[in-house]
Amino acid sequence: MxxxxxxxxxxxxxxxxxxxxxxxxxxxxxxxxxxxxxxxTTRRTWPIDSAFPPGSGAGSGDSLRISDHIVKTTLRRALAGVHGAQPTEIDLHLDDHACIGLFIAVIGVYGDDLQAAGDRLASIAIETVWELLGITLGREEVEIRVDDIEER
Incomplete structure (x- = not known):
């Protein structure tokens, strides 16, 4: 052998x-x-219904859709650094092509009032979605979850 x-x-x-x-x-x-x-290489995206800005002259037969990737990227940028929190996950709750809610996971900062930080993050997310999509979400449609805590 x-x-x-x-x-x-x-x-x-x-x-x-x-x-x-x-x-x-x-x-x-x-x-x-x-x-x-x-x-x-293109990424697969899902079109999200959006409203035309007032005074745009768009007719009732026109539609405006924005990719979910754009919505998530815009939210991530708007939320970055608020109370030191870092978004780690952003999901859109959808009904077909309509955004009906948000889920946002973040890393919080040790010692911060996480409830207040979550409320501030939700407020910014609601405002960002309104500016981008022209829809109004209530606080109850935006879930903020702190996945981790880091020191300053």
Missing amino acids: ANPVEPDMVLARAATELRDAPQEPNWVDISSSIIAKVRN
Whole structure:
């Protein structure tokens, strides 16, 4: 029976093979092309109903929809740093294409009044959704959950 090959010998041989293999002369161009294609890949989004701003001249047959990705990104930016809280998750409660509520998970700051911080975050989220979608949510439709606490 033959001696089994030691794992270190296999790794050393693989390293030698890779080191001695000819390099692809256009690797930089290929890798740039791959990165560009990945960046241009679209994300799946869901269209959310929105209202036209007053005075826009939009007719009753027109519709305006904004992607859920835009809504979440706008909310994340509006909430960033409020009372030191950092949003970690934002979900939209939807009825088909209509936003009927929000769920926001955050990391809170140790020593802060988390109830007051949650109410402030909810208030900002309600205002942001109104400005972006033209819909009014009540405080009861916005759930704020503190998932973690960090020190200042």
